[in-house]
Amino acid sequence: MNERHQRGQATKRKIIETAIALFHERGFNNVTVDEIVQKTNTSKGAFYNHFRSKHEVFVEQFKEIDQFYVDHIVPQLDSDKTVIERLTLFLDLQMNYIQDEIGWDVTRTIYEHELSTEHSPYFLDPDRPLYDILFKLCEEGTLNKEFKNCYTAGEVVSLLIHAMRGILYDWSLHRGKISLVDEQKKLFKVILDGLRAN
Amino acid sequence: MNERHQRGQATKRKIIETAIALFHERGFNNVTVDEIVQKTNTSKGAFYNHFRSKHEVFVEQFKEIDQFYVDHIVPQLDSDKTVIERLTLFLDLQMNYIQDEIGWDVTRTIYEHELSTEHSPYFLDPDRPLYDILFKLCEEGTLNKEFKNCYTAGEVVSLLIHAMRGILYDWSLHRGKISLVDEQKKLFKVILDGLRAN
């Protein structure tokens, strides 16, 4: 149960790397599975043995996003700051990262695929680190009474997630021609103003 | 410039009606263009003469939504009320209509395909009645000083649209298992609170 498996993983890795490079170069829709397969000297059989769809290769890249949050953003959230300040910082760093490192085409592809009926979406996975990060922050915010007391932590998280989705959706729809970072700043300022206890 | 054109329009109508009925019956993805074409005794040539894609036929149905806004919601917006009250009412009636009459699966399909089309998406059509409705309301709101004076009407519309997209996206993602109407109420309450001049 080893040598064969390892060769398999090597093939998978090779496909991921090649595919992601090609997608980045020319866009998801302009890269065919046949091309990926040819460039990696593998086959359709190999490809679909490791991935259920062309989209699924993207999920690999997408998981980097949450990992980045955990590794690089959360440690920067200085606990001297108020929860609202920390949320603002988190959202700002998050959107900057997505805009600069992930790009609208990858985001678009993920948002499209998550809606497609076939497989159950990663966005709804309750174990996604993102949800945990936000929930902990919001919980602290409700305890601190930073938020109006009619909102529970869970409700605040839901609101923020909805807003995030909307911004990222529209940014993808506009093919990056609106500024994710600017739009995010405006929307979350309003939302956090609306949540803040007076 | 007449008889031929009329026959063309009749064909187009026949295709729309048949297609929408089939989509409703078995879902967008389970209906093929070949089937539509066969059932209407037309051809691929006819179909793609009238529509640029299969999705475009589907959008016809979605356009009803905007028509509904114009015909049934806008007239209810009593101008005695403040702009914020009118916006709240508009959003409430809108989401009720989408939840009850359009349904999450149609919404999901639209949201998915708006991201995927090569052609420019209906959502970005600046002539969509929705944008005009919202803009006029928000413009009045800024003139009235109902909103904090740092926001232009255009910015307020953008915020509302982002929020709407996020809510509808998540509702579709959850396959209607969250209440569109409830989530909408919570989110827009916060946003309008955040926008309101003190």
Add this chain to the structure above:
DNA sequence: GAATAATAGAGACTGCAGTCTGTAACTATT
């Protein structure tokens, strides 16, 4: 009204994601 242009439509064809069947190389079992 003859000649020319325009276009609704027919249907064969292409491109590509995803499936299906087969196989060779490996692993597990006895």
Add this chain to the structure above:
DNA sequence: AATAGTTACAGACTGCAGTCTCTATTATTC
């Protein structure tokens, strides 16, 4: 070590959206 089971992979094949070319009929121009 012989046999049976497993799996990474190959590549032919299918299904379907969308394109291309061609035609027949209607509109326009002189």
